[in-house]
Amino acid sequence: MIFLRAFPFSFSILWRYAIALPALILSLVAFGVIAVVLVLVASVLSPFAGALIIVAFSVGASVVPLMVGLRVGLQAHHIKPRRSYLGLIAPAIGYGFFEAVVILILLALGAGLFVLVSPLDLAGLMMLGAESGDALFTELTAINAAVTWGVTAAVALIAMALRAALLVPLAGASIGADPTGRPHTPFYGFGSGFGAVFALVVVSQLGLIMVVPLVFSVMAIFGMGEAAMLQLASIATMDDWADLANLGTEAAIFVAASLFATLFFFSLQCAGAVLVFVRKMAVVGARQQAFDSAMQEREEELQTAKVPQSDTDLLALVRSRMPEKKYDT
Secondary structure, eight states, rough: OOOHHHHHHHHHHHHHHHHHHHHHHHHHHHHHHHHHHHHHHHHHOOOHHHHOOOOOHHHHHHHHHHHHHHHHHHHTTTTOOSSGGGHHHHHHHHHHHHHHHHHHHHHHHHHHHHHHHHSOOHHHHHHHTTTHHHHHHHHHHHHHHHHHHHHHHHHHHHHHHHHHHHHHHHHHHHHTTOSSBBBBTTTTTTTHHHHHHHHHHHHHHHEEEEEEEEEHHHHHHHHHHHHHHHHHHHHOOOOSGGGGGGGOOHHHHHHHHHHHHHHHHHHHHHHHHHHHHHHHHHHHHHHHHHHHHHHHHHHHHHHHHSSOOOOOOOOHHHHHHOOOOOOOO
C-alpha cells in the first residue's frame, strides 16, 4: 500500500535531501539575485514585465524545492534523470503558475461566497483584507464563524487535492521523463494514485504546521521543553551573532529536532508521489513485456504454420509423371 510504504521510504528521501539542501539554498539565493536584476532592468522598459518576473520567480521558487525532493526520491530507486537541476526552473515556473492561478480562483470564489452569506459587502471585505492574516481571520470569524471556517477548510482541502494531483507530473518533470520512458509530457499522470497521495499531502501539511508544538511536547516528556523555550527566548536579547554559541544543549536539540521533523513531513508527500511513479513504470514495463511475449509467440506460430519444403528429388518427380513409352517387340 502506497500510504504505508511512504513512511519508511521518506527517510531515504530525507537524508538525500539534507545533503542537497545547502546547495539548494545557495541556488535559490543566486536565482533571487538574478531575478532582482532582471526585475530592475525590465521595470525600466515595462512595469508589467517586471511584475511578471516577480511572479515567475515567486512561483518557481516555491516549486523547485518540491521537485528536488521528488528527483532525489526517484534517484533512490535508481532512476537516472535526463535533465540537469538548471532544467527544473522552467517546469517549476509553469506548474507553479498553474497552481497559483487555481488557488487565486478558489480564494476569489471563497470571498464571493462569504459576501453572499454575510452582512459584509465587497468594499467592506476589501477593507478587512488590508489587515494581517490573523487579524483578518479573527474579524471574519466574528462576523460569521461557520462560513469562515467552512470556506477556509474547503479552500485548503482543494489546494491540497490540487497539490496531490500534480505531484506525479512534477516527479516526471524533475527528471525530464514520463513513466513510459518518453520525454516528459506536461501534466502526464495528473491525479495518479490520488487517494494515497492526497492522504499523505494532508498528513504532511498538518505535520508541517504542528512541527514546533510536536517537538516541544516530545521534549517536555523528557523534561527539556521549558529549558529549550527559555534559551530560545533569550535570542531576542542577544546583541551579536556570536552570542548564539552560548545557547544551551536543549535549544540545539530543539532546533535540530524541528529541522528533522520538517524535512520528514516534507519528504513524506514526495515519497508517495515517487512510489506511484515507480508503480506506473512497473505497469508500463509489464505491459511492454507482455506485448513482446505475445508478438514472439505469434511469430513462432507463423513460422511453424509454414509448409516445409519437400526433400523429394524434383527430377524423379518429373519422371514419375511422364507417360511410359511402350515398345513393340
